[in-house]
Amino acid sequence: MSNSSIPGVRAETSVTSAAQTLDAPASALSQARSVGEVLAQSQVEEVLAELDRDLVGLAPVKNRIRDIAALLVIDKLRTNLGLVSESPSLHMNFVGNPGTGKTSVAMRMAQILHRLGYVRKGHLVAVTRDDLVGQYIGHTAPKTKEVLKKAMGGVLFIDEAYYLYRPENERDYGQEAIEILLQVMENQRDDLVVILAGYKDRMDTFFESNPGMSSRVAHHIDFPDYSVDELLQISQKMLEEQNYVFAPDVDTVFKRYLGLRVQQPHFANARSVRNALDRARLRQASRLFADRDRQLSADDLRTLTASDFAASRVFQQAGVHPDE
Amino acid sequence: MMTNHGNRLTQGQFSYLPDLTDKQISAQIEYALSKNWALGVEYTDDPHPRNTYWEMYGNPMFDLKDASAILTEVNACRKTFPNHYIRVTAFDATQGVESVQMSYIVNRPKKEPGFGLTRQEIGGRQIQYTVHSYATDKPEGERY
Numbered sequence: 001m002s003n004s005s006i007p008g009v010r011a012e013t014s015v016t017s018a019a020q021t022l023d024a025p026a027s028a029l030s031q032a033r034s035v036g037e038v039l040a041q042s043q044v045e046e047v048l049a050e051l052d053r054d055l056v057g058l059a060p061v062k063n064r065i066r067d068i069a070a071l072l073v074i075d076k077l078r079t080n081l082g083l084v085s086e087s088p089s090l091h092m093n094f095v096g097n098p099g100t101g102k103t104s105v106a107m108r109m110a111q112i113l114h115r116l117g118y119v120r121k122g123h124l125v126a127v128t129r130d131d132l133v134g135q136y137i138g139h140t141a142p143k144t145k146e147v148l149k150k151a152m153g154g155v156l157f158i159d160e161a162y163y164l165y166r167p168e169n170e171r172d173y174g175q176e177a178i179e180i181l182l183q184v185m186e187n188q189r190d191d192l193v194v195i196l197a198g199y200k201d202r203m204d205t206f207f208e209s210n211p212g213m214s215s216r217v218a219h220h221i222d223f224p225d226y227s228v229d230e231l232l233q234i235s236q237k238m239l240e241e242q243n244y245v246f247a248p249d250v251d252t253v254f255k256r257y258l259g260l261r262v263q264q265p266h267f268a269n270a271r272s273v274r275n276a277l278d279r280a281r282l283r284q285a286s287r288l289f290a291d292r293d294r295q296l297s298a299d300d301l302r303t304l305t306a307s308d309f310a311a312s313r314v315f316q317q318a319g320v321h322p323d324e
Numbered sequence: 325m326m327t328n329h330g331n332r333l334t335q336g337q338f339s340y341l342p343d344l345t346d347k348q349i350s351a352q353i354e355y356a357l358s359k360n361w362a363l364g365v366e367y368t369d370d371p372h373p374r375n376t377y378w379e380m381y382g383n384p385m386f387d388l389k390d391a392s393a394i395l396t397e398v399n400a401c402r403k404t405f406p407n408h409y410i411r412v413t414a415f416d417a418t419q420g421v422e423s424v425q426m427s428y429i430v431n432r433p434k435k436e437p438g439f440g441l442t443r444q445e446i447g448g449r450q451i452q453y454t455v456h457s458y459a460t461d462k463p464e465g466e467r468y
Contacts, residue, residue, distance in 0.1 A: 121389045146383075149397075153390025191392040 029117055030080055038073045042115040051108045055101055056237070057230040064221050065109065072116045089218040090118060090193045091185055093207075095200040096223025099269030102197045103157065105223075109195065110155040119193055121153035129163040132177040140173040144180045152191045161196035162206035178210060185216050226269050228258045235273050239304075244281070247305045254309055260318045280308040331438045333371050336411060336427040346395060349412065349430055353391035356414035356426055362386045364415065365397050367408045367431075369467040372439075372457050378411065398430055407433045407468040433459075433468035 032038045039045050048069060051062060068090075075088055090113065094102040107124050114122025131147055134140035148156065158164070166172040185194050196203070196217065207214040226234065232255060239245060246254070257276065261267060284304050288296060315321070334340055344352070356363055363385045366378035381401040385394060394412070401410050410431035413424050437458035444452045459467040 120392075123389050142383075149385065149388055149393035152388070152393040152396075188392065188396070191390065191396075 029076065032077065032080055035073055035077065038076050038116075042073075042076075042117070044069055044073070044112055044115050047108055047111045047115065051105070054237075055104060056233045057226050058101060058105070058223065061101075061105060061221055061223055064219070065105070065112070068219060069112055069116070072113075072118060076116060087118075087189055089189065089216065091217045092193070092195045092219040092221060093203060093217045094195060094197040094221050094223060095203045097199065097225055097267075097269060099271035099273075100223035100225060101270065102223055103159070105221075106155065106157045106195050106197070110193075113155065113193060119154055120191075123151075123154035124157055125151040125154060126157040126159060128159050129174065132158070132164065132181075133173050137173075140176045141180060144177045148180070148184050148192070152188070154192065156192055156194045158194065158196050160198050162198045162202040165206055165209055167209060178213065182212050182216060228255060228262065231258050231262075231269070231273050234270050235277060238274060238277055242277075244277075244302050244304055247303050249306045250304060250309060253306045256320075257309055257312060257314055260314050260320065264314065264317075276309075276312070277304075279312070280304050283308040283311055331436050333409065333429065333432065333436055333438075335371065335373065336429055338428045343432070344428065344430060349398065350391040350395055352426065352428065353394045353412065353414075357388065357391065359414075359416070359425070361414040361416050361425055363388070363394050364413045365394070365401050365410065366413060367401055367405045367410045369405075369408050369433075369464065370457065370460055371409050372455070372460070378409075381405075381410070384415065402431050405431075409433065435468065 029038065029041050032041055048066065051065065055062075071088065075085065078085060092109070094106065096102055103126060106126075110119065110122050110124045113119045125147065127147055132140070132144045134143045164174040164178050166174055181194065184192070194217075196213075198206070200222070207217075232251070235254065236246075254276075258273070261272060261276070281304070287305075287308065288294075288300065294300075332339070338344060353363060365381040367381055368375065368378040381404070382397055385397065388394065398410065398412065408431065409429060411427055411429045414426035416423060416425045439455040439457050442454050442456045444454070446452055
């Protein structure tokens with residue numbers, strides 16, 4: 001801090017250079033007159049196509065996101081022609097069971113909003129109750145504000161948002177965080193978009209007890225559970241990324257495994273699939289490890305066999321033989 | 325003889341220009357963020373040129389992505405201290421630099437009385453000179 005307040009020192013930054021970097025990307029978009037032009041200049045379609053390609057299933061979610069994107073494109077065209085409308089409320093609520101892709105979709109949503117110019121930076125800040133709510137009196141407000149400041153220009157993703165409101169404890173500091181959130185959601189709509197996420201039933205109670213929050217969240221998107229076939233597709237994608245393949249007979253065993261796993265408690269969709277694959281990798285490793293003198297080919301090292309899955313606890317618990 | 329016609333404090337960047345608008349301040353903040361500098365909002369009612377350490381409003385702001393976050397703090401500070409000098413500083417934490425890279429005033433008191441020159445006679449008819457802020461004749465909090 002030493003030399004800065006002496007007049008004239010370090011005054012090398014010119015006003016114009018900084019101003020140009022701020023306004024450059026927005027200018028082309030504001031000239032657009034057709035849907036095609038907006039799409040071409042904002043490259044939103046790329047993100048939508050990526051969303052289609054990378055995320056298995058989730059048809060209702062994808063449709064809703066398309067709808068929202070369409071609304072935003074038309075809104076952009078309206079503003080370009082001077083038809084002033086209030087900037088749309090973009091705060092969203094993602095409900096669904098764990099592992100149904102809420103965070104991944106939120107990340108894409110941030111990209112879409114950024115490309116259409118509704119958020120300036122397009123980064124995603126994912127937080128939970130712990131990041132917003134403090135431990136003692138006077139701790140919550142600065143903590144929440146700090147997080148909000150970090151998320152400005154992007155998307156704030158609050159996972160398990162219903163934890164913010166704890167009706168059983170009336171002195172809970174969560175309420176304070178909610179009030180600050182509401183204020184920013186209303187007054188600084190241009191600066192950040194808030195996405196709340198959580199289980200359906202608990203989010204419903206959360207909105208019922210916080211009418212202010214409910215009226216400020218415009219878009220409610222339901223994330224359905226994956227079917228067994230979709231889970232299989234997801235596992236294929238995960239394996240591809242990690243350079244593994246299934247042996248030819250694994251598909252049927254794994255499908256049977258998924259069928260049983262879905263019925264068990266604490267099933268977390270894609271996350272459970274990832275864990276199942278991780279455990280299969282573990283078994284494959286110990287299987288190969290046991291055979292010390294064998295020369296291992298690349299195929300041996302990448303292939304997961306039926307036996308790697310058949311040993312799973314899921315089959316034993318259900319009392320089912322994996323080959324049946 | 326008046327050399328500082330508007331009686332405006334000229335410290336830091338842009339201080340010979342008209343007051344920056346919020347849009348211009350955002351642009352400057354955006355520039356600092358693009359360089360990964362940490363920003364701070366500071367205020368004082370004792371603007372002596374050698375008073376380098378102003379009070380910091382809130383915490384220094386690291387890891388922010390967007391100028392609106394800092395502008396929110398600036399506005400909050402303006403609300404709390406409408407008649408103080410407020411400046412935005414950008415600190416470069418890079419090893420070997422570790423210094424303030426930008427500093428500019430974003431809020432001024434409505435009336436700035438400026439500085440007077442004080443002469444002090446010492447031994448051997450020598451004269452020592454110093455500047456003195458008229459505002460600091462009053463106690464803290466009542467200066468502007």
